[in-house]
Amino acid sequence: MKLNIRTKSENYVVYIKRDLLNDLSNYIKEYKKEKILIITDENVANIYINEIKKTLKDFKIDFHIISPGEKSKSLNTSKDIYDKLLYGKYNRRSLIISLGGGVIGDLAGFVASTYMRGIDFIQIPTTLLSQVDSSVGGKVGINYNNIKNIIGSFYQPKKVLIDPETLKTLDLKNLKSGLSEVIKYGIIRDYDFFKMLKMEIDIIKSLNIDKMENIIKKSLEIKEEIVYLDTYENDIRKILNFGHTIGHGIESLNDFQRFTHGEAIALGMISEAYISRELGYISSDYYCEIKYLLNKIISDVKFTREEKQEIIKNLENDKKNTNKDIVFILPINRGEVRIFYKGIDRSLIIKSLGADR
Ligand SMILES: NC(=O)c1ccc[n+]([C@@H]2O[C@H](COP(=O)([O-])OP(=O)(O)OC[C@H]3O[C@@H](n4cnc5c(N)ncnc54)[C@H](O)[C@@H]3O)[C@@H](O)[C@H]2O)c1
Ligand SMILES: [Zn+2]
Structure with a gap:
């Protein structure tokens, strides 16, 4: 099923479909020629990375895998990603994909909103919390000085891709x-x-x-x-x-x-x-x-x-x-x-x- 999201800045579509991940290439085909960085955490990578590599074998993808948990929503982790984007020659036409829970979505969205003043960003939320809440609405950000979400922006994703089957591996x-x-x-x-x-x-x-x-x-x-x-x-x-x-x-x-x-x-x-x-x-x-x-x-x-x-x-x-x-x-x-x-x-x-x- 499809849901249209309207905001004051832009509109986009959320797709909710079982086994969507196996068919991911169809949902992002407009980025086939562009560089794509998939940001995810170790837990999610362990379960889903092989599947994603297979379905996106004709795309120019790379992964940035971080430690799971709230502590990763930080300036330090963001800096590592900026370095990867810069040295990997990612440009205005490149795409960032977040694959994971709210921590990954908030962090990847924040980096996408600031690198080169904003590059395209797609959310693939894999926890229930991120599927029903954090992936939609455009709040992105990181924690700083032990204060939650104190640095961030409003930055809407280009689309949100939800595969409810991913909930089967969630505790x-x-x-x-x-x-x-x-x-x-x-x-x-x-x-x-x-x-x-x-x-x-x-x-x-x-x-x-x-x-x-x-x-x-x-x-x-x-x-x-x-x-x-x-x-x-x-x-x-x-x-x-x-x-x-x-x-x-x-x-x-x-x-x-x-x-x-x-x-x-x-x-x-x-x-x-x-x-x-x-x-x-x-x-x-x-x-x-x-x-x-x-x-x-x-x-x-x-x-x-x-x-x-x-x-x-x-x-x-x-x-x-x-x-x-x-x-x-x-x-x-x-x-x-x-x-x-x-x-x-x-x-x-x-x-x-x-x-x-
Ligand atoms: N931007 C917003 O509007 C908004 C709204 C609500 C919450 N948030 C933020 O979201 C964060 C919390 O998100 P969360 O609860 O998704 O936490 P999370 O991203 O830390 O994920 C929870 C755990 O589940 C694991 N995981 C993720 N997907 C999995 C899967 N399919 N199978 C197995 N394990 C999986 C992760 O590795 C992690 O260990 C907080 O930082 C909160 O501030 C943001
Ligand atoms: Zn909440």
Whole structure:
């Protein structure tokens, strides 16, 4: 299936198709004469590189393979890629392909957006998180000084190629991480979608690829609608950050090693829904519904007093570093959230991290 993505700068197509990777040459044939650099990580390369080499045997491809993990989304890794592009005589007509999860997509997109003021870039996301979220919408970037995504740009890919079969090699932890963003879409925009997820979460977790295809499409439709309205995140695009305010504070615990992005966001969504209930914006029933579904992908975590303090410190650092107020996105109704620019009491945030929430 095909999905048209409209943004304020350009439009492109997402193709979602089983076994797309075996047929990759057809999706990029306009680059047959050009140099192509495929950026990927060791895990993904181990599984898919031979297949890709075979299907692209008539193309001028080279690979840049980096270590897996968030630490690779760095200036150092970018520099290695710039060197490869420069010494390999890649030019304005060349193509960069990202083959991997959100780390690879964000990094490769960032390099593509800056090398020679921008060269063509195609995303081939291979984790659920990158298929339903990070590969679409044009946010690319790297971490610096331990601050996530602090250097980056808005740079849209020329296309996004999704092969849901790649999810078969993904571990459960990363599958759940992606499901967290999927559930987020239901909460922020579409209660029917949320209800469907609630009913079918066990089948979904068992990786039914037909179901997955539909879930990816629905998620991207919601993201597209929002990105089209507000590509540069001046207002409504902020709602995609539901769960991320507290989630980022949780994600930075233990130097980003303890939780995946999606796990931290799931915990953040529980806390933020709790805050919303405490402030009287949503009912206890709806709060329990949200918590029930999120607990299907992450069991409750008991944070120690020190950890709670650290999460708050991370939130406040976030604010200091970016010189912006802490914005909260809170559910106010089934399938609806609102942006709150005025801060939330520290004591309520601490309470929302408690085990009895
Ligand atoms: N740009 C955006 O809009 C946006 C949105 C959300 C998240 N992000 C970013 O995305 C990143 C997280 O992405 P992620 O969760 O995909 O992490 P990731 O890229 O680190 O991938 C997770 C793990 O899965 C492995 N992997 C990838 N595909 C695989 C496959 N098919 N089979 C087996 N293993 C596979 C990777 O090697 C890695 O170890 C974070 O840096 C986050 O900031 C960006
Ligand atoms: Zn996210």
